Each structure stands twice: as C-alpha cells, then as structure tokens.
Amino acid sequence: MMNSGSVKHLAGHPFDRRDFLKVLGWGGAAVALSGCGNGSVEDGKETVVSYVETNDYMIPSISVYFNSTCAQCDAGCSITGRIREGRVLKLEGNPNSAINRGKTCGLGQAGVQHHYNPDRVREPLLRNGDQGEAITWEKAYALIAEKLNGVSGEEIAFLTGGVSGHLKVLLGNYLDSFGSKNHFVYEAVGPAVLRAANKKSYGVEMPRFNINKAKVVLSFGADFLGAWISPVHFSQQYAQFRKGVDGQRGVLVQIESKMTLTGANADRWLVVRPGTEGILALGIINALGTATGDIAAAVKGYDKARVSKDTGVSAEQIDKIVALLKERTPSLVLAGSAAEGYAHGSQNAAAINLLNQVLGNVGKTVEAAAVVPFPQMAPATGNTFALKTLNDGLNAGKYKVLFSYAANPVFTAPGAMKFKDNLAKAGFKVAFTHYLDETAMQADLVLPLDSALEDWGTQVPEYMAEGAQINIQQPLMEKLHANTRGMGDILLALIKLRRADDYKKYDDYYAYLRAAVLQNKGALGGGVADDDTFWNETLSKGIIKLASAAHALSGKAGAAGLSLPAPSAIDAQYPLQLIPSVNASLRDGRNTNQPWLQESPDPLTTIVWDSWVEIHPRKAAELGIVEGDIVEVTGKNGSIKVQAYLFPGIHPDAISIPLGRGHEALGRYAKGYGVNPFQILDMVFDKETGELALHETRVKVSKTGSRVIVVKDEGPAGGSQMGKKIAARLPSDKVKLSEEVYYVG
C-alpha cells in the first residue's frame, strides 16, 4: 500500500488533507479486500501447542467431564464440569445428587466467572501503607508464625463463613493447637433464627421440608424458589408439587410484605403488615378450631377481627386459607427469612411452626433429616450473633491476631456496628481470599486462594435432601495462577508449624484428604474395595452417599413461652419499614463480581447492573415519586440514594432495596454498582437468639430532584404487553385479594 509520502512525491506538489483521505480510502479498501478474500487461510500465524504428556482420554476438541461441588452458596449442589483442552468451559448439575438432581441455578452457572475472574488475587500481599506488596509464601508463613509467637489462644480469632467437612476438622485442630476457642462462623443472611426455632419446635435445626408431598403450601415469606436454604432442590420439589399428589395439583399461598420470586409464582399472594406473620399464624390456628389444651388457650385472643386489623389480611382471606387447609392434607407451613427478620423473629417462627404442629404435618411434610455419622464434619453454620460477639471483642481490643476466610463483614455488617473501625483494633489481620473485597482491603496480610474449581475439599450440606451425603470438591483444571493456594493446603502448612509430628506424613491437603477418607473406608461404603479403586470411584462420582440414621423429630413443643407483640405503631419521623431483599443471584453480595449475575435481570423488576428501591405505587403517588426518581432513603443510621421503582407487590408502608450491590471493592464488575443497604440497617436484634433483625429498620424517603431512566428489560409501560391485554398489570390497590377474579383489563 502507498503511504502519503510516496503520493506527495509522485504528485510533485503539496497535497491537501481531503485528497490524501481519498487516496487513503481506496488503499484501505484494497487492503481490506486482500485481507478477507480467498487468501483467508492463515499460514504460520498462530501457535498450536501440543501437550508434553497427556492422558489417553485428553483429545483436542473432545470434552471430558469431572464431578465436583458447587461453591457459589452453601446448598451443596453437585456439579459436573465440562473440560476441553484442559480448560473448564461449563458447569452442569450432577444427576446423581439427591440435592439438585442434575440441575443448577443461575448462580451455579456463573461459577466459571468466579474461576476466570480477572480480579483474583494472584500473589500473597503484605500491607505497606496503602499498598499491598507481593511476598513469597515462605515469608507469609514465617510472618504468621512470628505474629502468633507469644500470643495466647484467647487473643486469636478466626472468622469464617459456613465451613464443613475436613476443612472444618483441620481448622478446629489448628485453633486447638494454640488453645483458642474463638471460631466465629458468620453468615449475613443465613436462616439462623429459623434454626433455633426449629430446634425448639421439632428438636432439630434443619428438618426436611417435603414440598412435593404437600397438597397445600402456606409460606410465610420463604423464598424457596429463589434464595432460601436449598433453592434448586426446592424448585424440583415444587415442580412435583405442582403436578400434584393423587392427582391434586398443589396450591401455594405466599404471605409476605414484599413479593419474592416464590410469591410471584403463588396461587394466592397475600400482603401482610411487616412483622405480623406470627399473629396471622396464630389467627389461623384459632380459626381452624382444632387446637386443644395450652395451644387453644394461647391463640384464644387471636380472633379474626383482631388478626385482620393487625395484619391487614381480611377475615374473608383467613377463612379461605382455613378452608383450604381443612380440605387438603397434608399441608406444609414454611417460616421464611421475611418472618424471621424482626426483634420478635423467633416468636414469629415459633408461631408458624406451631401451625405445622396443629395441622399434623410434623412427621409427614416436615421430616427428620438424615445425619452424616461424623459429627466433626457436620457443617458449622453461620449467624449474625457470631459477628456481634466478634465485633464486641474487637471493640474491647481483645484480639491481637484475626484470621478471616469466606466472610466479608466490612461489607455485610450494619454500618452502625462500626465493624471496619473495630477491625483496625486487631493487631494483625490475615485474610484468606480470592479477591480484594472490602474486608481483605483492611487486612495486613492477604493470602490468595485457589478458586473453587481448582481446589480440593469435602463438603457436608446443611440441608440433606434424602440420605446423608458428603460432597467431594476436586480441581476441574490446572491452576490458572501459579501462586494461589488451596485453603486446606494453607491450613495444613500453618498447622505443621505447630504440630509438625502429627501432620508431617501429609505432603499436601490432597494427601490428607485421601488418607482421611480411606481411613474410614468401611463407614463410607467402601466395603472390601482396595484403596485406589475406592478413592478413584469416589472422585469419579463426586459424592459419597451414606447409610445413616435420621435425627429424632419431636412435634409436641406446644405454645409455651409464645408471646407476640402487637404491631408497632408507625414512627412519625421514619414512617416506612425497610426490607433489604435477598435476590436469587446476588444474595449477600459475595458473588456480585460475576458479571453474568449483574447482567441477569432481577426476576420481578427486570433491572440490571444497579440497585433500586421498590415503592408501592400508592405511596409513591403520595410522595410524588415516579419511576427513575433518585430518592434518598434515610434512617437513623445514615442514608443512601437510589433510583425508585414502583412495585405493586409490596406493602404500602414498606420499601425494599436488594442486598448484594454497592461494593467499594471486590473488583471491576462489583465496585461502584448500586448501593449497599447493609450500611443503613438499624441495630435491632432478635430477643431470643441475638440475631440481627434485618427487617427492623425504619426509614423515610425523600426526593432528591434528579431522575434517571431505569435500565431494565421490561418495556416502558411495565408489563402491559404493548396494549395487547394479554397479561395486564393491575395496581395492587385495585386488586381485591379476597375475590379471586382475574383482572383482564
């Protein structure tokens, strides 16, 4: 091709810019033509790298599959990874797991984006002022040993998310090695209140809920299709429930203050005044009229008129629910996170569980769960009480060394807790992490972890679907980054520094895991198989299924100690109740840096890549707010500015902001998108369990004057289907929930 110099030379006089562009244009076209014409075969441009050594089954362009366990949430779904040319490409469910039976949710699908995430930490980092300085692992281990030197066990704290399996055993032994009992297991949105209530009502923390065996499900804010406990498992049970037992299609009634995905699928959705779920449950027991003894006495005061006044659910609706429950047995009543999140959350859950007992569901649709016969491997489930205890300890300056793994309290703790400030009082903070999240940003030493698709491990799910099972986690491909380590390997290296003799026979965590599993070969169903055969079979299946007994279930808790407060009066200064909603893909925000999850529209509002506040249209009209208005949500503990979305599926006296967004760190796909409602939560705790009451925050909403176009999938007119009246949307203030007539526009 010609350049401008040669053209100038040929023409013999200066060329103006226009002529130059003309010639350049023709030349460019020619280059383009010769570039894409028949000479499209590129010789010797790309490198084709073969393996040095390989297994016979590794054939280029042919996929191989390995089983492992999804680590996106704690449900413990088994997955099968498709691997081609040594790279994991896609995750699917493992059909042999009773938990997910070959399915995954959107969150699980995004697991590859956790693995390939460009913002993963790749080197151990040591704080140097504001910067992280890359150091070697040897130096990191030596530093930890140095910092632990002369520190007593009480001055060491280990904060984790939910842990189970051999990692929990190893972690316990590590803490033992310096006599520390300070293992804080923290889960920001876990069903901790429910566990305590279940323990009282049924004798076990987590029974099995047989949605598929019920003919009617009455769910008090349990979003079991979206984000509650084990949603993939429940979704499949729900499908069976809808096909029906004995030809009777199951009926789902959802009672909540803010519509969840499950609520949107319900046959009947009832809006209830926030916090009055327990009152409604007792009202239903009263209206059923079948309770006797102390239960009858306890519900005596809950007549329909009072319950209807307190909860906002009409007497007619209560009658309908009662008729439904009488007509169809067995039924199932679920107490979800929406009922738990109050200062009287335990009482709410107990009242709802009592309804199950009165209906005779205990033992039928609420069943004892199978137990893994190794109690030391059972999951340590997280709660917010642990965080409060840790926070108080930090505030008192009790801890000199703090380890943190799989938890991000700087992001998820209520701002009023001042966790970030208190964290600074710990002398030396070590974060085991995949990304520089908010908590890792405060650490003195950051140790980078292998991704869940590179690491070894065992996991025991909290919610057991059928028989007991132990899930195997194994690498689906070689490590992407040379200097990351598995959590098990790090713990093993650390514990070797203290108890070298006990652990010197294990080269790495893999060796430890293999030895630990083979040691119990008999109990794990290995029978007479030789070690290698059993181990290879175990890895190939990805699940160890166990024969085991179930917990004993008791269903005679009664109504002792049950007392529900009257609905709280509306606060004049902060008249609205803030419901921080747990969204199916973002949950507590640990996966927000996976762009597929940011990009997948919220199932109800269809909004992407941003936060929003749901306001009832009637309330919005009162406040003069329209969709897209940037409003300021102010509570006692600060305020956030967020776009408004008018949503009829919410109680008029409540507003809702989804959790998970509003990161100040965690990488390019999370940082700076949306707002974080955790920051403005009021410090109200459940009276019995000490759990943070997530739904107890009072706020007011005011306009800021600016307005944006809400980025969402639905059309500008909402669900109006371009005026075709197929699925017309009716403002909820016009819906008469007591009349089941479908509005057809």
Added chain:
Amino acid sequence: MQRFLRLSVLLLGLFAAASSYAADAPPPALTTEDDLGPAIEQPIEFPHFRHAGDADKGGMQINCMYCHTYARRSLVAGIPPIQKCIGCHQSIESVRETPRIKKLFEYWDAKKAIPWKKVHDLPDYVRFSHERHIKRFIFQLNRPVQEVCGYCHGNVKEMTVARRSKLLSMGWCVSCHQQDHPVTDEGGTPIGNQAYWYSMHKPPVDASGIIKAKGPNDCSVCHK
C-alpha cells in the same frame, strides 16, 4: 492541470491498490490446483519424509494416524504430545545426538510444550471435521491413508515440515463436494452401513447398481 494531476494520482492509487490485491492472492477458481503456501519456520524442523516417506527413499512408512492420533476421533488432527516422540526416540540411539533430536529432548526434559506454528489454519467460522472425512474415505471407502490425508494436506511424505499445498478456500472445498462419490456398493448396500441423505432428488443409479451422490452441501454442515 491541478485537477488532472489530482485525478492521475487518484487513478494511480487505485491501480496500486488493485495490483496489491491481485498480487496477494489470485481470484478463487473451482479447481483442485495446488496452491503452495509460504514456507514456515518451525521450532524443530520435523522431517515428515523420514517418518512417513516411502521405504525406497529412506522413509519409515509410518501411518499418519500413528502420530496424528486425534484425527480419526476428533474435529482436529492435533499435534502429538512430546511423550509420543520420546516413546520411540528414547530407544533409537543412532540419531540421539543429532541436533533436532537433542532439541526435542531439551523440550522434554524441561517439560515444556513445543510452540509449533499452525500451517493449515481455517477461519474460526469454518467447522471442519477430520473425523468425518477419515471415517468416510479411510474406513468406509478403504482408500490409502496417505492418499486421503493428501487430498487436503498434499504430499506430506515428501516434505520436512508441512507446507500448505492446497488452497483450502471454500470454493476449493466445494469443488470436491460437488463431485459424485459412490455412496453404495454394487448391490446397492450403503457403504459402511451408513444410509446417505440424497436431498430432494435420488441420484441416478449406474449399471452396476452403485449410487453416486455429491458431498454434503448445506451451509450448516461447515458454518454452525
């Protein structure tokens, strides 16, 4: 004058552009004519003629698929893992000290992959399956391996490192797919027991009962 000059410069530019286009590659023709690609320098100058060549020319007559073992099982023929080379060469003492073999062992000892350059590289929107072609021509029609591989790769058994010797354009592919290939034996039994899809019209049957049909012609066969 000024105007004329400008025009002439423009035309000159056009001519230069056109000639650069012509020089780069001739227009496609529906032929099977050879179209020699550039010689490509590889990390190791692998002597195909020594391994696959005829015995009378000092070759070992090794079947192509002995090393390119993925070709019959996969979309891609693949480059054999170094393990494969070493499998034989660790016991061939006679050439052990030659420069190329020394280099091979250097890679092996360092456990480093050899960065071969790709010689036959189709655009990403073309899905060519080695497996299907080999199944048809080698295993069903029983044609000699080197002949079949040679349809596209040329006479590799006489080369050192491979060099492209066919055009590998779409027109070139189609020129073969347009020809009539036997799809049944004499009695009319489908070759390899694989029933053939004749499209809209069943092709004529010749005197001996052999049905011939053209190769697959749907866009979606290659452009998924």
